[in-house]
Amino acid sequence: AQTVTQSQPEMSVQEAETVTLSCTYDTSENNYYLFWYKQPPSRQMILVIRQEAYKQQNATENRFSVNFQKAAKSFSLKISDSQLGDTAMYFCAYRRNNNDMRFGAGTRLTVKP
Amino acid sequence: GAVVSQHPSWVICKSGTSVKIECRSLDFQATTMFWYRQFPKQSLMLMATSNEGSKATYEQGVEKDKFLINHASLTLSTLTVTSAHPEDSSFYICSANEGSYEQYFGPGTRLTVT
Secondary structure, three states: OOEEEOOOOEEEEEOOOOEEEOOEEEOOOOOOEEEEEEEOOOOOOEEEEEEEOOOOOOOEEOOEEEEEEOOOOEEEEEEOOOOHHHOEEEEEEEEOOOOOEEEOOOEEEEEEO | OOOEEEEOOEEEEOOOOOEEEEEEEOOOOOOEEEEEEEOOOOOEEEEEEEEOOOOOEEOOOOOOOOEEEEEEEOOEEEEEEOOOOHHHOEEEEEEEEOOOOOOEEOOOEEEEEO
């Protein structure tokens, strides 16, 4: 079974600084996809970044980047130059092919002014 | 980008009644739709997966007769909570997939059962 673990229930960071959110997962598959989603108070799920497991290069989207360690089954999210609008719940998710998505428990991130 | 809508966004119903939640893919055909449930301050828990024209596949522990899912077309899936009780109060989120690895999420429906 695929499981996703986020070991940090809450994190905080000062505005303009950098923060890293951790995520590990368990799978016996070789091909899969990993995602980070942001859920603000509106509760709309917003895709932050995605990583295809077959790609060795870490994905980057503006201020957001990941550190994907396939052998270690680790997928952390780094947010640079944190902004007040980054305050939200962040969920790490795993998906195999066209199957359903499995989510971690989430990390509540607070960006402090 | 692909858009998924949900209706209603918030519904209040009395205990014992049934309520239907709609999930629509607005600009693409959804081969598969997923229904999630999210309790306050918790993660999304998959309830069921539905494919157009076939019966939904429910996750272990989800009552099929209580949570009726119908995926009648490639753009519409419905979740009906039958004989709702206060413990069914939750936030329900649907997502849709067009055959790729991407899932597109609806804005969610808050259900309150009084």
